[in-house]
Amino acid sequence: MNSNGTPKQKFIFTDSGRMEKILSQYPDKRSATLPLLHLAQTQEGFITGAIIDAVAQYTEIHPAEVMDCVSFYTMFFRRPLGTNKLQVCQTLSCSLNGADDFVDHITQKYGTKPGETTSDGKFTLLKVECLGSCGTAPVIQINNDYHEGLSINELDKLLDSIP
Numbered sequence: 001m002n003s004n005g006t007p008k009q010k011f012i013f014t015d016s017g018r019m020e021k022i023l024s025q026y027p028d029k030r031s032a033t034l035p036l037l038h039l040a041q042t043q044e045g046f047i048t049g050a051i052i053d054a055v056a057q058y059t060e061i062h063p064a065e066v067m068d069c070v071s072f073y074t075m076f077f078r079r080p081l082g083t084n085k086l087q088v089c090q091t092l093s094c095s096l097n098g099a100d101d102f103v104d105h106i107t108q109k110y111g112t113k114p115g116e117t118t119s120d121g122k123f124t125l126l127k128v129e130c131l132g133s134c135g136t137a138p139v140i141q142i143n144n145d146y147h148e149g150l151s152i153n154e155l156d157k158l159l160d161s162i163p
């Protein structure tokens, strides 16, 4: 039961075949935690409490351990976000090479501060920690794709090309 007395919504993987395949790949079920979270987020768009409970059940660990993973990795979202996640690296190499200007540009272009979503739901601007490509700074990850070493003009064209 939820705190308001309503029954808890149960999460069900729509791609049960993929879920079973992931589970079968790991002798220790807990090792499937991250891939199952990715699969669930692809399905739902963000990680709900019901997803945490379901993944805990499948991996046979406590929901608090699943929550530890979700809160540690910035690629898991705890709330609904825009269709396109604009994740600007804010760590040193990118910050020194213009990533702060990316944030300012996106904020001006869409009127959206970091953490906010445009009113049409198209974009969410996020500042994230090192994306692991420091040598090609500044880096912006748009959904699952990296875009590296862009100028502001190139970033602007890229943003305008997103349907």
Ligand code: FES
Binding pocket: 089, 090, 091, 092, 093, 094, 095, 129, 130, 131, 132, 133, 134, 135, 137, 139
């Ligand atoms: S500092 Fe930006 S990718 Fe590492």
